[in-house]
Amino acid sequence: MESRTRLILDRETLARRVAELGAQLSRDYRGLDPVFVGILKGAFIFLADLVRALEFPVEVDFVRAASYGAGTESSGVIRVTKEVELPLAGRHVLLVEDIVDMGLTLDFLRRHLAAKEPASLKICCLIDKRERRQVEVPLDYVGFVVPGGFLVGYGLDCGEKLRTLPEVYAVDTGGGD
Numbered sequence: 001m002e003s004r005t006r007l008i009l010d011r012e013t014l015a016r017r018v019a020e021l022g023a024q025l026s027r028d029y030r031g032l033d034p035v036f037v038g039i040l041k042g043a044f045i046f047l048a049d050l051v052r053a054l055e056f057p058v059e060v061d062f063v064r065a066a067s068y069g070a071g072t073e074s075s076g077v078i079r080v081t082k083e084v085e086l087p088l089a090g091r092h093v094l095l096v097e098d099i100v101d102m103g104l105t106l107d108f109l110r111r112h113l114a115a116k117e118p119a120s121l122k123i124c125c126l127i128d129k130r131e132r133r134q135v136e137v138p139l140d141y142v143g144f145v146v147p148g149g150f151l152v153g154y155g156l157d158c159g160e161k162l163r164t165l166p167e168v169y170a171v172d173t174g175g176g177d
């Protein structure tokens with residue numbers, strides 16, 4: 001890949017913000033026995049750090065959605081490829097996402113999980129990237145607002161590469177996002 005990378009979020013910045021979110025979520029969900037649902041694959045690192053920043057244990061599950069179509073442009077048609085396994089009816093559910101880009105994935109999954117009739121359903125995302133937003137989704141907890149760029153690391157991939165970098169970088173691929 002012909003590219004240049006630029007550090008966007010270093011380890012200390014990520015750790016500090018995750019700790020803050022953990023403290024906030026600990027206040028908001030204390031006594032509610034919540035279920036945190038991570039959106040695969042990207043959220044797995046953020047979710048792992050977030051649940052360990054909480055002051056009490058929570059239940060964890062995962063869901064995965066994919067959009068039809070190839071490349072970075074979504075077709076807008078999304079389907080669930082890995083369903084949540086815990087029963088969510090009557091539970092306080094927090095949907096945990098790494099990045100919101102166009103908003104299509106989260107908009108779809110929010111409706112999908114809402115249909116399971118949880119007692120509450122909120123969203124926590126690490127990165128709110130607003131540049132290409134097509135659908136406004138209510139984001140209850142946001143780690144960072146980033147204007148744009150193709151981001152990798154801390155769960156975010158580029159063609160399945162670079163997910164495991166401990167920092168977040170912007171990759172200049174020489175042609176849009």
Ligand code: PRP
Pocket residue numbers: 039040041042043065066067074097098099100101102103104105106156157
């Ligand atoms: C990425 C990211 C979000 C979604 C955001 O996932 O993790 O789930 O895209 O895009 P949107 O707001 O434009 O819908 P991706 O589909 O790349 O899968 P991955 O998490 O397995 O990398």
